[in-house]
Amino acid sequence: MTRLLVRTNNITTIKELKKYGEILFLSSLTDIVGIETKEEFITRIQQLVGSDNVRESKTGKMLIQRGS
Amino acid sequence: MKMLARLNVPLGPTETEQLERQGISLLYASRLCGLIGVETENAEAVMSLPFIKECRESQKGIALFNAALQQIGIPSLHSQAMFGAGVLIAHLNSGIILNDPTTAYAYIEHADFTGEGIEDYAMHGTITSRILTAIAPESALLNAKVIDRNGDVDEIAVFQALEWAYHHDVQLANLSFGFPCLCEGNCWLCEFVDLLSERGLTIVTAAGNWGPEIGTVSCPGNARQAITVGATSDNEIAEYSGRGLPSQGKPSLVALGQLQIGRFRFEGTSIATPMVTGIIAALMESYSKADILSALFSGCEDLGYEENEQGNGRVNGSLLSKLLNEVNRNGFGGAKK
Numbered sequence: 001m002t003r004l005l006v007r008t009n010n011i012t013t014i015k016e017l018k019k020y021g022e023i024l025f026l027s028s029l030t031d032i033v034g035i036e037t038k039e040e041f042i043t044r045i046q047q048l049v050g051s052d053n054v055r056e057s058k059t060g061k062m063l064i065q066r067g068s
Numbered sequence: 069m070k071m072l073a074r075l076n077v078p079l080g081p082t083e084t085e086q087l088e089r090q091g092i093s094l095l096y097a098s099r100l101c102g103l104i105g106v107e108t109e110n111a112e113a114v115m116s117l118p119f120i121k122e123c124r125e126s127q128k129g130i131a132l133f134n135a136a137l138q139q140i141g142i143p144s145l146h147s148q149a150m151f152g153a154g155v156l157i158a159h160l161n162s163g164i165i166l167n168d169p170t171t172a173y174a175y176i177e178h179a180d181f182t183g184e185g186i187e188d189y190a191m192h193g194t195i196t197s198r199i200l201t202a203i204a205p206e207s208a209l210l211n212a213k214v215i216d217r218n219g220d221v222d223e224i225a226v227f228q229a230l231e232w233a234y235h236h237d238v239q240l241a242n243l244s245f246g247f248p249c250l251c252e253g254n255c256w257l258c259e260f261v262d263l264l265s266e267r268g269l270t271i272v273t274a275a276g277n278w279g280p281e282i283g284t285v286s287c288p289g290n291a292r293q294a295i296t297v298g299a300t301s302d303n304e305i306a307e308y309s310g311r312g313l314p315s316q317g318k319p320s321l322v323a324l325g326q327l328q329i330g331r332f333r334f335e336g337t338s339i340a341t342p343m344v345t346g347i348i349a350a351l352m353e354s355y356s357k358a359d360i361l362s363a364l365f366s367g368c369e370d371l372g373y374e375e376n377e378q379g380n381g382r383v384n385g386s387l388l389s390k391l392l393n394e395v396n397r398n399g400f401g402g403a404k405k
Contacts, residue, residue, distance in 0.1 A: 062215050
């Protein structure tokens, strides 16, 4: 499974996206949708919205370290 | 007033009765030495007692954590009764320890965006929320857990948490994490941060620990409207603190990025970020957020570094409150008191 961010505000497209995985984030403020899906569906999602409108959800880090 | 007094005779029933007659409360009587602790409105009454050899006011001690707060001017804010009362802060982090006496009282709402539950397994949220409650002890916190037990944070979780916080009408959000990314503020997360900032949510976020090369500020620290915080260490810009691109205007400012808790020393822009969030929250008890944000960068100390290293300088709560007081005295600004 992989997590993707998809840029779309089209209701029909969002309904279509639901076929490919679980919608984790649907905003009332922005046109970014978060979805958890299988790797095999990435290409289909890219074809649905355009590859420029799809990217993987990044992983960040907490910013602390033990001092010397 | 609390006082310590050294006796010239052992404390007995006669002496205790004399204290009572003067309205002096006995707080402490040492069994090892002729020392007592009392509380009284009338210091002279204590000094006039025949069995008192000498006395003085009980001093305030400084715990190690408080040494850090001293350095950023927090006692000055607290002496002006600025404790952050009425301010709601979204704390996006690794959760909280539910029975931590120093922070648990402050939380009014919780949400988990990691699937692990709201407890702090990474022991990161506990540290940053302690900084917030030490600086702005009367603020209220929303616990938005986005960092998992491994210290990782998923980008979707940040979107979820920020939107959740926005819909809870928070005024400030503290983000002590980052996504290493060469970005000029136009990635989707940074754009979302800008959108929320325009709608009134002030987002204070870390500059990242991937320095010192140029262009190492992490996202969403690259968001134009975020207050992006770099870290100082021993009065210098910490080597690890993220540096901005030329003319990017990042970081926005720097703050103390070191903390000693007992025998453990922690450092990072994670530590610096809640220092700034806490200062803004504390000041919001007396001043409008708009005035504070207008004065924020003027209330920083120039450390003599390049702009892409120190931003506007090192934040100092005491300097900032003096500046806001002057603005208020000159008849400008929306002071609350």
